[in-house]
Amino acid sequence: MSGGAERDPISGYMTTGHEWNGIKELNTPVPRAVWFFLITTVLFAVVWWVLMPAWPLGNTYTKGLLGIDQRQVVQHDLRRAAERMPPWRGAVLRLDYASIQADPALMGQVRRHGAVLFGDNCAACHGLGGRGGPGFPALASGSWLWGGAPEVLAETIRVGINSDHPETRVSQMPAFGRDQMLSRPEILAVLGHVRSLSGGNPGSELGRDLFAANCAACHGEDAHGAVELGAPNLTDPTWIYGGDEETIFKTIFFGRQGHMPRWDQRLSELDRKVLALYVADLAAGGTDGTH
Known part of the structure; x- marks a missing residue:
């Protein structure tokens, strides 16, 4: 119900004129703290729009007075990361597989960092130390499906097996019984x-x-x-x-049709090369996969 506005004798605030079951609604002002935060937020937004890239303008956008470009920021960070890259990483990227395998110092780095990469990305299927499991090849056995040379392993890691990569390795064993090819x-x-x-x-x-x-x-x-x-x-x-x-x-x-995901979208070229060398070394007995 509605009535006339009046001043509440207890709080001193005017009422709105609304009353429910004898309870009158006070017309209390918004707290100053709320006004402060609202005004501060609006002012910050306006300043941000002026200083930073903000408004889309068809094929471009407002650049802001500071001229900050996140692409340039990322490129700068990548350059700095490359400058801080340990020398062994650059050597692994630069040298061929045979040269790396012939260098004990580089292979020491491959074993150390390859073990971490393998544990994070491969051990869930192939087992710690590459021992394999039902449906997943034992990489430490040296019994290869597609070949065990590091170059071949790197390609398998890159494109996967029966994956969604356009160059994936493809393999399938027919179902001789289910499809009634054999009794x-x-x-x-x-x-x-x-x-x-x-x-x-x-x-x-x-x-x-x-x-x-x-x-x-x-x-x-x-x-x-x-x-x-x-x-x-x-x-x-x-x-x-x-x-x-x-x-x-x-x-x-x-029949059987195993699956291995492609890793070109998750692992860098360096990581894939280290993993290929590590797996080849694992099969050759150069490491037990635990260090």
Whole structure:
């Protein structure tokens, strides 16, 4: 309800004339502190608009009296960071892989900084020390899908495997069972032959024939794999998904398509080069991945 404005006898403030259930609303002024902060904020905004780049003007913007350009600030910071770069970093970027590997001092830096990079970016999948795990290759074993030369490793790190990079390495094993290319007895025959390749019981002639007809195109007639296709060597004791009968059966039946992300967007050229050298050294036994 509304009534006439009057002065409140207790606070001394005028009322607004509004009343609810006998309670009259006071017309109290805004506190001075609030006015102070509002005025200060507006003045600061005006000064900022004048001094700093602020208003868009089509294809350009107001430059401000101070003429500050954040791009120039960033470029200046990058130049200063490059000037403070330790000499070994510049040497790693400048030299080829063979020259770096032949330099004990540089390799000492690679091992030290590579261990940190590997722990931060790779160990979640490949395990500490590159020991691998189900579905993730053991990098310390030296059993490579795409090759273990540092140059090759650097490219794999850059583009990834089955990633969204336009130059990604691509590899996929067909699902011979799910897609009905092989029957269950034939899969079991191939399974027996595959297990025999790495020291298991001798496989059957059927398994050898089926392997030659369906698997040798990628894994090679001698089953030593093909790095140009990312096909693993089936004769060594290293398995990505597991070498027991059940796992091999699932691999043949459902196929496999591993994934490794591209790192060109997250890691610098220097970091990728250090990682490639570190992983190659890891497989060669130059480090145990713990220091």
